[in-house]
Amino acid sequence: MRPVSSWGRLSAEPHQVVDLSDIAALVDQTRGMGPAIPLGMGRSYGDACLNPGGSLLNTARLDRFHSFDPETGRLVCEAGVQLRDIQRFMLPRGWSLPVIPGTQIVSVGGAIANDVHGKNHHRVGSFGHHVRNLKLVRTDGQAIDCGPGVNPDLFAATVGGIGLTGLIATAELQLQPVAGPWLDTEILPYRSLDEFLTLADDSESLWEHTVSWLDCTAGRRTRGIFLRANPAVDQAGKPPVPSRRAVPVTPPLSLFNRLTLPVFNTLYYHLNAHRGGTKRRPFDTFLFPLDDVQDWNRLYGPRGFYQYQLVVPRDAGPAALRDILDIIAKSGQGSFLAVIKTFGERASPGLLSFPMPGITLSLDFPNRGARTERLFVELDAVVRAAGGRLYLAKDARMPRDLFDAGYPKAPELARFRDPGMSSGMSRRLMGH
């Protein structure tokens, strides 16, 4: 048994960690295990990848490629391969993953199990849309292939299924051709939520990647920085090697508090508002700015932090977001740089997939115990009333009724669950 934390560092409870490293022995290693849950890079913020008192099936060393067809861009690899590794090897060969979340340091299995999305959701949908096939190893000793064309029901339960349908052993991914690592990027400051929405609507048809930072300490006087990017037509030049920085120690207190936050946010806003304009950047510094700062989650201090990511339908969205920003401003527990983005219309492939047409906002909150929970209760009420939902990959505390309301297809998952799989999250939200 050893203590394991997820990315939010809210707990460090003992787990039995089973290191899987041999794909050939997987069926034997997982048979009769349980209660267990697969663990990839542990980048979920809450308890989706935790199983206090039980087992974690660590896939970090199931990290081998099985085949790649340079004609069609089909890659078959093991579940523990990191997205960063795929990019590192496939970009020079002219191929890229179509969907990557805000960090590349996640495993393929985790990306599928959480049906992650990227800054190009409006163009390409979520990660699960690009999975052609996967092999699921169940704790009863079965190994089952599923995909959009084979066992599609089990596939829909597994994509976004937070590990509850079995262990994803291998997956076949469809990559997309790319010219190179450069993006032509544009930075636009905006000064109201309406301005953001106009920018988002105008950008979606012409720009591949869109995302925006929002200063949520400013209350109704919303301001932010809109970022959009397209692959550069001219790809000349080698990208610079990013400098790696690390957070060496955990500060005794969260560095983000009532005093520092407005300062950080104002600085960030003005720095970028002045930079403005267009610039050519390597894709990774634009899309994954935090990947070069190792262990940035330590900045929130020893008590860890919550991430609260919500999506609200487009119609009810603007009003709901205004309420949410008000509540946060009043609470004085703002987040360092909230991230806001619009999702496209493409229906998500999984029963528990997070993306739906609308607006998504994600916020970090240092863990201040009951005060933070009280804030969440207020935010939950707005999300519920607007017909929205919270992102399971980031959740550590949502109440069961909000889960039931936000994920109406959840009861269908029961049929496909691997009885040997259970997690902190599944016990909290589904009772077992």
Add this chain to the structure above:
Amino acid sequence: MDQKKRIVVVGATSSIAEHCCRLWVQKGPVELILVARNVALAERIATDLRARGGAVDVSVETMDFLSVPAIAEAVARWTTQAPVDIALIAHGVLSPQLPCQEDLARAHEALEVNGVSPVLFAEAFAGAMERAGNGTIALIGSVAGDRGRRANYVYGASKALMDRYAQGLQHRFAATGVKVVLIKPGPTDTPMTAQYKAQGRKLASVESVAEGTVNAIERGTPVAYLPRKWQLIMFVVRNLPNFIFNRLNI
């Protein structure tokens, strides 16, 4: 177009060696000969490397690592086919101390697998590379070879053998185009050290150790401690006077 680099990896299923190979196939055209005892695993590694790299040529071989004639024959064959640019000798087993103390056969095996066999491979490559006037021999030693400690002195002694051997080989090739690189990793996060991880010890990532190894080979660094901090730590450990050292439980 670069010339294809020709690399022989002895003990190719070692985690550090596997990650070195991943870096090599990423860097450019390369021909890899993977030599391993566990052929099924080596084949999976080869498949992975072929899928990762564009211009890679990977083959897998198996042999008896403890047989002197087999070592001589195999190295002669690889080096006469074409010059070998890099020979990475990476095989070894982490032999726990207690079984080695209690069973001479275990101690013998540990000394042979971790010390004698790598040295024989290196010696076989040394002759061929000397004739070619070019090549790099890289050996994976260990910080455990720097000073005998009660916790692992049989394993440490086998690595110390490699250390003194590499020193002599470097002396022999000092004025030639042949380079000899000794890698001394500290505890690294590989399947070999799973028991340490379970005890909560902090281990270096295999990716970072492999990166350091590939860089040291490229530069011809005679001795590379990985991660670098082990150079300082082992300097202190080597120089502690016996009356202090013998009281320490390290």
